[in-house]
Amino acid sequence: xxxxxxxxxxxxxxxxxxxxxxxxxxxxxxxxxxxxxxxxxxxxxxxxxxxxxxxxxxxxxxxxxxxxxxxxxxxxxxxxxxxxxxxxxxxxxxxxxxxxxxxxxxxxxxxxxxxxxxxxxxxxxxxxxxxxxxxxxxxxxxxxxxxxxxxxxxxxxxxxxxxxxxxxxxxxxxxxxxxxxxxxxxxxxxxxxxxxxxxxxxxxxxxxxxxxxxxxxxxxxxxxxxxxxxxxxxxxxxxxxxxxxxxxxxxxxxxxxxxxxxxxxxxxxxxxxxxxxxxxxxxxxxxxxxxxxxx
Amino acid sequence: xxxxxxxxxxxxxxxxxxxxxxxxxxxxxxxxxxxxxxxxxxxxxxxxxxxxxxxxxxxxxxxxxxxxxxxxxxxxxxxxxxxxxxxxxxxxxxxxxxxxxxxxxxxxxxxxxxxxxxxxxxxxxxxxxxxxxxxxxxxxxxxxxxxxxxxxxxxxxxxxxxxxxxxxxxxxxxxxxxxxxxxxxxxxxxxxxxxxxxxxxxxxxxxxxxxxxxxxxxxxxxxxxxxxxxxxxxxxxxxxxxxxxxxxxxxxxxxxxxxxxxxxxxxxxxxxxxxxxxxxxxxxxxxxxxxxxxxxxxxxx
Numbered sequence: 001x002x003x004x005x006x007x008x009x010x011x012x013x014x015x016x017x018x019x020x021x022x023x024x025x026x027x028x029x030x031x032x033x034x035x036x037x038x039x040x041x042x043x044x045x046x047x048x049x050x051x052x053x054x055x056x057x058x059x060x061x062x063x064x065x066x067x068x069x070x071x072x073x074x075x076x077x078x079x080x081x082x083x084x085x086x087x088x089x090x091x092x093x094x095x096x097x098x099x100x101x102x103x104x105x106x107x108x109x110x111x112x113x114x115x116x117x118x119x120x121x122x123x124x125x126x127x128x129x130x131x132x133x134x135x136x137x138x139x140x141x142x143x144x145x146x147x148x149x150x151x152x153x154x155x156x157x158x159x160x161x162x163x164x165x166x167x168x169x170x171x172x173x174x175x176x177x178x179x180x181x182x183x184x185x186x187x188x189x190x191x192x193x194x195x196x197x198x199x200x201x202x203x204x205x206x207x208x209x210x211x212x213x214x215x216x217x218x219x220x221x222x223x224x225x226x227x228x229x230x231x232x233x234x235x236x237x238x239x240x241x242x243x244x245x246x247x248x249x250x251x252x253x254x255x256x257x258x259x260x261x262x263x264x265x266x267x268x269x270x271x272x273x274x275x276x277x278x279x280x281x282x283x284x285x286x287x288x289x290x291x292x293x294x295x
Numbered sequence: 296x297x298x299x300x301x302x303x304x305x306x307x308x309x310x311x312x313x314x315x316x317x318x319x320x321x322x323x324x325x326x327x328x329x330x331x332x333x334x335x336x337x338x339x340x341x342x343x344x345x346x347x348x349x350x351x352x353x354x355x356x357x358x359x360x361x362x363x364x365x366x367x368x369x370x371x372x373x374x375x376x377x378x379x380x381x382x383x384x385x386x387x388x389x390x391x392x393x394x395x396x397x398x399x400x401x402x403x404x405x406x407x408x409x410x411x412x413x414x415x416x417x418x419x420x421x422x423x424x425x426x427x428x429x430x431x432x433x434x435x436x437x438x439x440x441x442x443x444x445x446x447x448x449x450x451x452x453x454x455x456x457x458x459x460x461x462x463x464x465x466x467x468x469x470x471x472x473x474x475x476x477x478x479x480x481x482x483x484x485x486x487x488x489x490x491x492x493x494x495x496x497x498x499x500x501x502x503x504x505x506x507x508x509x510x511x512x513x514x515x516x517x518x519x520x521x522x523x524x525x526x527x528x529x530x531x532x533x534x535x536x537x538x539x540x541x542x543x544x545x546x547x548x549x550x551x552x553x554x555x556x557x558x559x560x561x562x563x564x565x566x567x568x569x570x571x572x573x574x575x576x577x578x579x580x581x582x583x584x585x586x587x588x589x590x591x592x593x594x595x596x
Contacts, residue, residue, distance in 0.1 A: 039379045090570050097325055098573035100382065101525050104518050105565025112558040224514055228390055231383040239380065270394045273387040280372045280384055 006138050011261040012254045017145035018214055019253015020152035024207035025226060026233030026245040027156060028200040031163070034176040034240040035196040038099050042083055042106035044227040047204030048220075049110050050076030051212050054205075055123055065126035073205030079110075080201025084194050107227065114220045122219035125212040148210045155206055156246060162199065163242075172196050176240075225269065229256075232276045238286025247287060300431050304503055306543050307438040311496030312516075313523030313535040314445050315489040320524050321458075322485045323465035328369060328385035330517035331392035332362040332490040336497025337507050338396055338412065344423040344502070345410050346403045351423050351502065359494035366490020370483040389517050397509040417508025421501050438499050445492055449532045461485060465529075493520075519561075526568050528575025530582040537576065 025044060032040045054072030058065045087102035127144065134141045163169035171192045174182040183189055211226065212218040233252050237244025252272060259271040279286065316329045340358030343349040349357075373384040400414040412418040424434050452458040463471040464481050472478055501507045523542065527534030546564070550557055572578065577585075 033379075037379075039382060041382070086566055086570070092573055095573050096323070096379075097320070097525060098569045100325060100379070101522065102566045102569035105522075105562045105569065107562070108515060108518060109559060109562025109566065112555070112562060116555055116559060224390075228383075228386055232387060235380055235383050266398050267394070270391050270398075273391045273394075276384060276387045277372065280376065280380070284372070284376045284380075 007261060008258065010139050011257045013139060013141065014145060015254035015257025015260075016250045017141070017149045017253070018211075018257065019250045020149045021207045021211040021214070021249075022229050022233050022252050023246045023249020024152050024155055024203055024210075025230035026237060026249045027159065027242065028204045028207070029230050029234040030237070030240060030242060030245040031159075031172075031196060032200050033234065034242075035172060035193055036088065036176075038088065038096070039103065039231075040083060040087070040197070040200075041100065041103040041227065041231075042087070042110060043080075043103075043200065043204055044208075044230050045107045045110040045223050046076050046079040046083060046201055047208030048212075048218070048223050048226065049079055049114060049208075050074075050201070050205035051125070051208040051218055052114055052118075052123075054209060055125065055218060058126070068126060069206070069209050072209040073202040076205025076208065077198045077201040080197040080199075080204070081194055083201075084197040088193070088197075089190060107223070111220055111223050114223075118220065120220060122217040122221070125209075125216060125218045127213060127216055144214055148214050151206070151210055155203060159199070159203060160242070168192075168195060229272065232273070235276060236279050236286055238288040241286065241288035244286055244288035297431060300435050302544060302548050304431075304435050304438055305548075306539055307435070307442045308496050308500045308503070309519065309523065309543050310442050310536055310539045311438075311445060311492055311499070312520040313527075313539050314442075314449060314532065315492035315496065316521045317524035317529070317532065317535050318449065318461075318489040318492065319482070319485045320521070320529055321461040321465050322482050323468070324374065324381055324482055324485070325521055325525075326381060326385045326486065326489070327514060327517040327521065328366070328388045328486075329489060329493045329520040330512050330514070331385075331389040332366055332493035333497040333500070333516070333520075334389075334392050334396060334507075334509075334512040335365055336362040336494030337501035337512075338399070338418065338497075339494075340498030341418055341421045341501040341507065342401065342411065345418075345421055346401070346405060348405070351427075354423075355495055355498040358498035359491045362494025362497065363487050363491040366493075367483060367487045370486035370490075371479075374482040374486060375479050386514060386517070389512070389514060393509050393512045396512070415509075417506060417510075418501075419506050421505045421507070423502050425505070434503050438503065441495055441499065445495075446532055446536065453532075518565075522561075522565055524575075526565070526575055528572075528577035528581070530575075530579045531577050534575055534577035 025047065029039070029043055032038070032043065050072040051068065053075035054068035057071045058068050083103065083106055087106055088099050091099045091102070133143060134146070163172060171182070171187045172195065174185065174187055175189050175192045179189055211222070215222070229252055233245055233248045236251065237246070237248035252275070255275055256268060256272045260268045263271065312329060312333060315332065316326065319326050336358035339361045340354040343354040343357055344351060369388050373381055396412065398414055399412045402409050402411045402413060410420050452461070460476055460481055463474070464476060464478055468478055519542070523538040524535045526542070527536070527538030542561070546560065547557060553560065
């Protein structure tokens, strides 16, 4: 098969548009990591679970299916609070393994409940503007992907506003910089961390709904790939770096779609995951990571 | 009888998986790559006995060696960077290995039959034991010989300097580093050792089940592998063994009537165990108390 530059550019553009959901998920992982210096591996699972709850409500109640985009994020935010309480709140401070392991447990707990409830089969998700399609020169652009991109950018802007312009954001950043000093200033760390989890959860719920809307179906098979790609975005961007996560999200999306074109759907993810190793070897601290993390 | 032997066999293989994660956990590193090494061991030794007609022992050795080499190669970049990055990188590694075998198509004609890994169809006909007249009891004995050997080795390790070095890195990296320990070297050594153990386990798994496919080697299995030593506790190798018996023997086999609720239960069990016993079932204090009881030592006050 031959590919000309139009095919390649087209797939990169689509990839960047879809990559905005990875950017949002990576941002969620990053702000949780920034706040607690711990990874919440159940985060992407809670995003998918939120979308499922939204779908469930939309099918049970006689309402517009687009209510998913409100119920989903709310449910994910609640799940974020539950995850914080179950997996992080009560753990001893010095123990890194216990909360990590508990969040892996939560990942499979959520995943298996979804599989149990849906018998593992995919559910169709309300599509966004199915037939809108723009043509710019030789390129075609899917309207729903443009919406996904715009919505993600708005979400990210809102989050940055919240983090850098509000008192809540100030507290979050204080806790992430120096826990003890923040406590001495009268900031309640547990409350702040819980808020961070809720914020990240709402963000993840939107990302889950947007990803599901762009794919067209919601399936438990999405959980692990979304988890791994969200984590890769976090690492490539530099653990704890917000601009890094956003740029890495678009990058992973573009890279993924490019290899979908070049190597097919079965081998695509191999190359995306190899990208992580390329970064680990040549730029272990990510695009914007600080260099003090080395041994 | 065959049913019970099957359970014993399964427990043996999962113990090897758990012990491979245990070795690296001693240095405080949580790796979800064990399932990748397990898969490499399974496919390598399977291909060697099926396509190249090798005997089981050189095939197991080659599988363990290949897994060890991969563990070493992956360990260097991954363990050089401190902290939680390892979890992400090892998940990615295990998925790369799984997807590689998902795409691997290597069919060969042996004695007029087409055999070998057939990408999505999996790798069937790993029939070395049946073809050479091994009884099931002999297979189980072979597996438990390796389990016993690895258990003894790790038990012995805790009584020599190397074990102290591993635990020193796990307890406090800064302190270990200031007493002249090269952190990356110790962690890579532990990763390589873990890879070899997982490789042997994988080879035994492939030959005792006669069939492997990519669906076996998921992150769920990797989670099982690390959950045994973490739930069992890192103070003693026997914690891992006890955790495997409880999870595989009692929870997975004993509660068959629960159906797929068992998988939900597994996640819940990990969350609860981590909240109530963050250092595992056999943590330092429990091991010390047990030793006093068993050997009638006087309690230190």
